[in-house]
Amino acid sequence: MTDAHDQVFTHRYIVHYPDHEPRKGDPTYRDFNAYRRRTKATAQCNIGEHRDDFSECDLLNPLELHHAHIEFALTNNLDLKWLAVDYPGVDDPKKVGEWVNSAVNLLWLCRAHHRGPGGVHVASASDYEASKYIRGLISAVEKK
Numbered sequence: 832m833t834d835a836h837d838q839v840f841t842h843r844y845i846v847h848y849p850d851h852e853p854r855k856g857d858p859t860y861r862d863f864n865a866y867r868r869r870t871k872a873t874a875q876c877n878i879g880e881h882r883d884d885f886s887e888c889d890l891l892n893p894l895e896l897h898h899a900h901i902e903f904a905l906t907n908n909l910d911l912k913w914l915a916v917d918y919p920g921v922d923d924p925k926k927v928g929e930w931v932n933s934a935v936n937l938l939w940l941c942r943a944h945h946r947g948p949g950g951v952h953v954a955s956a957s958d959y960e961a962s963k964y965i966r967g968l969i970s971a972v973e974k975k
C-alpha cells in the first residue's frame with residue numbers, strides 16, 4: 832500500500848496562438864455578452880452545481896465565463912473538419928465564431944475553479960476532471 836502523499840507538479844509549455852482580433856473588437860463578442868446578460872442572474876459555478884456542493888467555490892468574487900471547448904483566441908486556427916466530428920454543423924468558417932461564443936461552448940465557473948490552483952486554466956485536464964469528484968484534491972503550493 833502506498834501511503835497518502837502530496838506531490839508538486841509544474842507544467843511548462845508553449846501554446847501557439849494564431850493571429851486574432853482583440854475579443855472586444857470581434858463581431859461575435861456580442862453573442863458572448865448576450866449569453867452573459869441572459870444567464871448571469873441565475874448562474875452558478877459549474878463544478879459546485881455538478882457536485883451540488885459549493886463549499887470549495889470562491890463565492891466572494893463574481894463568477895467568470897469560461898470557453899469550455901475552444902478558447903476565443905484559437906478560433907482562427909481551428910481545423911473545422913476535426914471540430915465538426917464532435918460538433919456536427921460547426922464547419923463554416925464564417926459561423927464558427929458564433930459557436931465559440933455560444934452556450935454550447937460557455938460555462939460559468941467561480942474564480943477558484945477557473946483560474947485558481949485547481950482551476951481549468953491551471954491544473955492538468957486529468958487532475959481538473961478528478962477534482963470534480965475528490966474534495967480538496969488540488970491546492971496552491973505554499974511559498975517559502
